[in-house]
Amino acid sequence: MKPSVILYKALPDSLQQRLEDHFTVTRVNNLSPETVQQHADAFASAVGLLGSSEKVDTALLEKMPNLRATSTISVGYDNFDVEALNERKVLLMHTPTVLTETVADTLMALVLSSARRVVEVAERVKAGEWTKSIGPDWFGIDVHGKTLGIVGMGRIGLALAQRAHFGFNMPILYNARRQHKEAEERFNARHCDLDTILQEADFVCLILPLTDETHHLIGKAQFEKMKKSAIFINAGRGPVVDENALIEALQNGEIYAAGLDVFEQEPLPASSALLTLPNVVALPHIGSATHETRYNMAACAVENLIDALAGKVDKNCVNPQAKP
Numbered sequence: 102m103k104p105s106v107i108l109y110k111a112l113p114d115s116l117q118q119r120l121e122d123h124f125t126v127t128r129v130n131n132l133s134p135e136t137v138q139q140h141a142d143a144f145a146s147a148v149g150l151l152g153s154s155e156k157v158d159t160a161l162l163e164k165m166p167n168l169r170a171t172s173t174i175s176v177g178y179d180n181f182d183v184e185a186l187n188e189r190k191v192l193l194m195h196t197p198t199v200l201t202e203t204v205a206d207t208l209m210a211l212v213l214s215s216a217r218r219v220v221e222v223a224e225r226v227k228a229g230e231w232t233k234s235i236g237p238d239w240f241g242i243d244v245h246g247k248t249l250g251i252v253g254m255g256r257i258g259l260a261l262a263q264r265a266h267f268g269f270n271m272p273i274l275y276n277a278r279r280q281h282k283e284a285e286e287r288f289n290a291r292h293c294d295l296d297t298i299l300q301e302a303d304f305v306c307l308i309l310p311l312t313d314e315t316h317h318l319i320g321k322a323q324f325e326k327m328k329k330s331a332i333f334i335n336a337g338r339g340p341v342v343d344e345n346a347l348i349e350a351l352q353n354g355e356i357y358a359a360g361l362d363v364f365e366q367e368p369l370p371a372s373s374a375l376l377t378l379p380n381v382v383a384l385p386h387i388g389s390a391t392h393e394t395r396y397n398m399a400a401c402a403v404e405n406l407i408d409a410l411a412g413k414v415d416k417n418c419v420n421p422q423a424k425p
């Protein structure tokens with residue numbers, strides 16, 4: 102008999118088939134207590150769990166005593182209680198490499214659209230406001246040659262630095278726990294502390310995972326240190342930023358604009374003040390959301406689950422120490 106797994110995200114047919122070649126698959130829509138109760142036997146016997154964008158916490162793990170591996174269709178794993186997984190010797194797999202270039206494209210899109218006011222002026226054209234040659238009230242600011250500050254120099258930060266350096270001739274400052282030799286050698290990036298980035302960068306780009314250390318890393322004090330002309334970009338995780346402080350900074354003209362793909366609450370509530378500000382580009386967490394990359398992420402997650410349950414954790418494993 103094949104081992105049982107729970108699938109909580111729709112997969113393309115070919116990938117669902119690949120999963121079914123290895124496992125007996127129970128497909129559910131979410132991991133809510135009601136769903137778990139409805140499929141109690143399947144959850145109780147499952148050795149694997151595959152999906153994304155749902156909390157995997159102690160309450161769920163208690164209903165899954167046979168679980169040995171979880172596989173998330175994402176690079177971020179802040180939805181998982183890793184400590185609880187470790188205690189129960191449950192492996193956690195993720196998809197760190199396949200989305201790098203696509204997320205870096207999204208970051209560059211946020212940089213360009215915030216600086217050149219692409220969304221705002223396109224809306225004005227659609228509203229019939231382009232009735233004569235445009236004047237300064239439609240102008241944006243240049244991107245090329247401006248200083249880019251990258252907070253978090255991981256794979257995605259590096260891919261952003263590549264675009265900014267070669268494509269836009271931007272000097273690059275970065276903050277990371279360690280110096281990044283490749284970023285310095287290939288893109289002339291300068292390692293500096295967070296305050297230096299806040300004070301000197303024209304674009305402050307955040308690409309950090311959400312952890313206890315990064316929660317509200319950027320708040321009132323940090324916005325106050327930025328240039329009035331600075332553009333703030335976040336495509337990591339929303340709660341790394343104190344969103345109320347960001348709204349205040351935008352409203353008070355402490356910074357020029359913001360390009361955001363992530364928010365403290367997602368989906369962003371329609372009542373959010375961010376949506377009333379013309380100098381905000383707000384995207385619905387599209388970082389990796391292209392057909393190609395989302396397919397590749399799902400394929401990677403399926404292979405990750407197959408590998409983990411076969412005891413192979415040499416790549417894409419967050420907690421190889423949990424291997425029994």
Ligand code: DGY
Nearest residue numbers: 174175176177388389
């Ligand atoms: C991830 O993979 O963590 C991204 O946020 C999804 O786009």
